[in-house]
Amino acid sequence: MLVVDGANPQSAFRAFWPQSMRILHVLDHSLPYFSGYSFRSASILRAQQRLGWQPVALTSPKHENFPAEIETIDGIEYHRTPWPPISKFQAVPMVRQMASVAALTQQIKRLAAELQVDLIHAHSPSLNGLAAAQAAKTLGLPWVYELRYYEEDAAVDRGKTRHNSLRYRLAARLEQQALEQAGAVATISQALREDLIRRGIASEKITVIPNGVDTAHFQPCEAAAELISKYDLAGKTVIGFIGSFYFYEGLEFLVDAAIELLATRSDILLLLAGDGEAMEMLQNRIPNGLRGHFIFTGNVPHNEVRRYYSVMDILVYPRKRSRLTELTTPLKPLEAMAMEKAVVGSDVGGLRELFGETGFLVEAENPKALASLLLRLAESATERHTMAAKAREFVLQNRSWETSVRRYGEIYGKLLLT
Numbered sequence: 001m002l003v004v005d006g007a008n009p010q011s012a013f014r015a016f017w018p019q020s021m022r023i024l025h026v027l028d029h030s031l032p033y034f035s036g037y038s039f040r041s042a043s044i045l046r047a048q049q050r051l052g053w054q055p056v057a058l059t060s061p062k063h064e065n066f067p068a069e070i071e072t073i074d075g076i077e078y079h080r081t082p083w084p085p086i087s088k089f090q091a092v093p094m095v096r097q098m099a100s101v102a103a104l105t106q107q108i109k110r111l112a113a114e115l116q117v118d119l120i121h122a123h124s125p126s127l128n129g130l131a132a133a134q135a136a137k138t139l140g141l142p143w144v145y146e147l148r149y150y151e152e153d154a155a156v157d158r159g160k161t162r163h164n165s166l167r168y169r170l171a172a173r174l175e176q177q178a179l180e181q182a183g184a185v186a187t188i189s190q191a192l193r194e195d196l197i198r199r200g201i202a203s204e205k206i207t208v209i210p211n212g213v214d215t216a217h218f219q220p221c222e223a224a225a226e227l228i229s230k231y232d233l234a235g236k237t238v239i240g241f242i243g244s245f246y247f248y249e250g251l252e253f254l255v256d257a258a259i260e261l262l263a264t265r266s267d268i269l270l271l272l273a274g275d276g277e278a279m280e281m282l283q284n285r286i287p288n289g290l291r292g293h294f295i296f297t298g299n300v301p302h303n304e305v306r307r308y309y310s311v312m313d314i315l316v317y318p319r320k321r322s323r324l325t326e327l328t329t330p331l332k333p334l335e336a337m338a339m340e341k342a343v344v345g346s347d348v349g350g351l352r353e354l355f356g357e358t359g360f361l362v363e364a365e366n367p368k369a370l371a372s373l374l375l376r377l378a379e380s381a382t383e384r385h386t387m388a389a390k391a392r393e394f395v396l397q398n399r400s401w402e403t404s405v406r407r408y409g410e411i412y413g414k415l416l417l418t
Contacts, residue, residue, distance in 0.1 A: 022054045023410065024112050026104070026122040026132050029063035031073050034302060035244065036331045037148065040188075040211060041123065045076045047212075047405035058111055058126055061100045072283055080109045094170075108135035119143065119412055120177075125151040126171070129178030142289045142415035144408075145182035147192060151176060153324040157248040158277070163323075167242040181361070183418070189329045191349045207411050211331045212401035217306065218338035224307040231295050236269040237378045240312035242305060243332045245276030247327060250318040250346065252278070254283050255294070256367035257318075261358045261374055262293055268378065272298040273308050309339040314377055314384065317345040321364040329354045334399055337391035342377060342407065344370070358391040 027246040031038050040056070048055045059066075061083040071078045084103045091219060108131055112120060120143040122132035130144040135223060136143040150162070152171035161167045177203050178187055186209045187193055193206050230236055239258065245251060250274070258270040272282070275298055286294050300308055309315075319325040326349035333343050333354060345351035346364035355361060360377070363369045377384050 018218070021416075022115060022117040022273050023048065023056070023412070024115065024117040024120050024127045025057045026108060026109065026120065027057055027059045027063070028123065028125060028128060028327040030057060030059050030078055033063070034299070039302070040148070040331055042076070043212060043401045044405055044408075046074060047401040049075065050402065051405065051409075053189055056111075056115060056117070058104075058107055061103050062129075063133065063345065074397075076375065079107070079111055085358055097127055101127050103279060104128065104131035105134045108132060109138055112139055112141060117141070118416060119252070121146065121408075122182075124148040126174040126178040129182060130174065131255050133178065133181040137368045142183045142418065144184045144186060144411055144415065145178050146186040147175075147189050149194070149324065149328050153322070153327070154376075157320075157322050157324045157394050158246065158338045160301060184407070186411060189327065189350060189353055191329075191353060193325045196326055209404055209407050211329055211334055212399045212400065212404040213331075213334040213338045213395055215338050215368060215396055215400045218309070218335045220340040221306065221310050227307055227311045231269075231271065233269065234273075236267050237265065237314075238269050238271050238312045239314045239374060239378075240271040240273065240308070241315060241316055242273040242308055242335075243330070244301065245272075245274055245278040245282065247324060249278070250365065251282055252285060253318045253320075253367045253370060254316050255282055257370035257374060258293070259285075259287065259290060260367060260371040262290055263379070264375060265378055268374075269293050269295065271295045271297070271308070271312060273300045273305075275299045300340075305335070306339065309336060309341060312336075312341060314342045314344060314374065316370070316374070317343065319346045319364065319372060321346070321348050325350050333359070334395055337388075337399075338395045340388045340392040342388045343391060344373060344377070356394070358387065358394045360387065 003303040026039060027041050031042050045055045045057060055076065057078045059078060059080055061081050063080060066080045069080045081104050084099050089244050108120065112135060120136050120141055122128045122131045122143060123146045132143050152168045153159045156163050176199065185196065185201060185206045186210065187196065187206060188211055190208055193208050196206055197203050241251060241254060258268060261268050272294060293324055317330065317333055329350040336343050337358060343355065343359040345359060345361055352361060360373060362373045
């Protein structure tokens with residue numbers, strides 16, 4: 001395990017930690033499941049490994065149907081936590097949650113001791129943090145809690161509960177417990193940091209580690225000829241979205257805007273790559289006579305996503321206004337920005353913080369306003385390209401994963417030297 005001493009421990013730590021620090025990351029789920037959560041986790045682990053650190057991952061029981069209890073993905077070791085034996089009481093939500101915490105706690109303790117890790121880094125949701133808190137206390141290890149989203153707000157936006165319901169309040173209370181017990185807190189946006197301060201978490205305890213992007217992989221390239229041929233895109237202005245079709249993404253407003261836009265520009269085509277709970281609703285909104293202007297590709301393998309970006313002229317993120325979208329910043333727009341694409345988003349906090357001067361914002365849940373902006377951009381390639389170039393430069397300077405992940409060094413250093 002990491003040992004640092006001497007008259008100047010801060011300097012000693014900076015000189016020592018890249019080659020020696022072992023971090024156990026506790027995750028809800030991971031690759032090979034595709035989600036923004038999985039991609040952020042994998043990117044953090046790979047970037048830490050490139051910096052010379054020694055990250056290892058442990059997933060909660062919610063990562064199910066795994067082929068082996070240890071998997072190596074992209075050079076990173078992922079350990080799995082099986083669900084404990086089913087009891088007749090596990091149909092009761094809190095019983096199942098506490099069983100998950102207990103099983104994960106035991107796995108953290110076992111693995112942390114076996115691998116002689118220096119630090120535990122637990123990522124949302126709160127159950128991971130509570131398990132890490134118990135294990136860290138037993139082992140005498142420092143631990144970090146990374147808040148990516150409020151689970152209670154995500155449940156509201158997905159229709160699983162109501163704001164301020166009993167389930168909502170209970171989830172918020174568990175989140176507060178994890179936040180208060182953690183030695184340090186990382187979060188993905190300035191808006192979340194400010195909200196945490198309002199919740200009583202000390203500002204000096206919180207560090208923003210924003211989403212990043214692999215700027216070497218996602219970079220400008222020629223439009224994929226096979227996709228142009230497959231979807232008959234030649235001569236079209238292609239408006240696109242790549243991601244999960246969650247209801248909070250507001251994709252119905254993009255579909256409605258495209259329908260309105262087609263009354264003016266018959267060369268418009270909307271290319272939607274992904275799948276999810278809103279798929280059927282979106283398809284049912286399209287008039288029969290316009291269906292040829294809407295393409296639903298289904299899920300796209302992650303290693304092919306860049307080809308789909310390459311044929312899109314404008315990427316749109318029409319998120320609805322909610323606590324979730326006001327406080328969290330999505331990862332996908334950064335890929336489009338790195339590809340040097342024009343990006344348009346709803347004027348909600350998470351996108352407003354992300355785009356700044358590098359994207360176009362429009363009133364949320366207003367398809368007429370969105371159609372008007374898209375018409376303007378469809379008619380001005382110069383305006384699109386100017387903003388797209390700024391977007392690419394922004395991610396190069398500020399949002400590569402290496403830039404973001406280096407910030408963990410400060411958090412880890414303070415905890416290890418306390």
